[in-house]
Amino acid sequence: MILALVLSSVAIIMSAIVATSYIKVQSVNLNIASVVIPKFAGGNEKKLVPHKNSTDAQQRLDEFEATEADFNSVTIDISDNDQGQQSNIETPVSTVQPSTQPKASSPKVAYLTFDDGPSKYMDEIVDILNEYGIHGTFFVIGNQIEGNESSIKSASEQGHYIGLHSMTHDKKILYKSGSSLKFLKEFNKVQSMVEEITGSNPWLIRAPYGSKPQIDKEFRNDIVKAGYKMWDWTVDSKDWKFPDRPDKVLQEIKRQVHREVEVILLHEKKQTVEALPQIIEFLTNKGYAFAVYKPDQHFSVNFANDSRL
Incomplete structure (x- = not known):
């Protein structure tokens, strides 16, 4: 009789333990979901996010967006590319490969940059950008x-x-001597002109024809001392090469x-204006958000891989 009571008690206790374990497992499965969070630098990072049901999880994903990245640093690797010689146009130099450590929520980002203005096409380019709600x-x-x-003034006021981009865009004046003196003199002058028009003092420059091979280490040291930041590019559209061929751009x-x-x-070319809507739509479909340069979010994009610039 006593043995029967003991066995009965053990059975009851074991049933309770199994039931409790089952409830705990079910609780975990019901309250934690695996949500894929995009990593800016490529790949996927899985995180467990508490939720009540799958609708809540989808809502979290829908809200997981950002239009501009908060960049802290970017390093550049240089790979070979065609070197061209053209007059009054940008020289294709090298493809740069940025890598960065921004916020995890940053999407892919494209910066649309336009050289050689202001021209008769500047207002039209600004209008197209505004239509898409982006800035250049x-x-x-x-x-x-x-x-x-x-x-x-209008472009600046609209964001x-x-x-x-210098005063003359003349390679012989800017680079022939090998000294930075004339280069910096031109940029100081155009900086003053832009400040007078916009009320802001820009420090971001782009060297005509790109910084490579014209600008060596000593030259870069002088640019740094003058307080400027310098951008080259990662993609050369070669729009200067294709008059009346927006499809080629x-x-x-x-x-x-x-x-x-x-x-x-x-x-600022006619073919660029014609291609711009398609460029924006292509990049959007590829998952890119668009950003405008902001001094407080500066990151380096130069062919020398010089983080000071």
């Missing part, structure tokens, strides 16, 4: 500012960034775009 970064030439002050961008962060070189 413009590098202007001082000798082209007179008569186009209103275009610069576009006005950077510097788009094709070049499609061929080169593959990084998490792209700084795309464009110019």
Whole structure:
């Protein structure tokens, strides 16, 4: 009789333990979901996020968006690319490969940059960007500012960034001596002109024809001492090479775009204006958000891999 009571008690206790364990397992499965969080630098990072049901989990994913990245640092690797010699145009130099450590929520980001303005196309480019709700970064030439002050002022007031692209865009004047003296003199001048128009003092420059091979280490040291930051690019659209062929401009961008962060070189050209809507739509479909240069979010994009710039 006593033995029967003992066995009965053990059976009851074991049933309770099994039931409790089952309840705990079920509780874990019901309250934790595996949600894939995109990593900015590529790949996927899985995180467990508490939720009540799958609808809540989907809502978390829907809300997981950002339009601009908060960059802290970017390093550049250089790979070989064609070297060209053209007059009054940008020289294709090297493809740069940025890597960064921004916030985990950062999406792929594209910076649309426009050189050689202000021109008769600047307002039209700004209008197209505004239609898509995005901003561009413009590098202007001082000798082209007179008569186009209103275009610069309007673009700046609408949230576009006005950077510097020298006074003359003349390779012989800027680089022939090997000294930075004339180079910096031109950028100081165009900086003053832009500040007078916009009320802001820009420090981001783009060297005409790119920084390679014209600008050596000593030259870069002088640019750093002057307080400037310098951007090259990761994608050369070669729009200068394809007059009346916007399809070729788009094709070049499609061929080169593959990084998490792209700084795309464009110019104020007719074919660029015609290709721009398709460029924006292509990048959007590839998952890129668009950003404008912001001094407090500066990161390095230069062919020398110089983090000071």
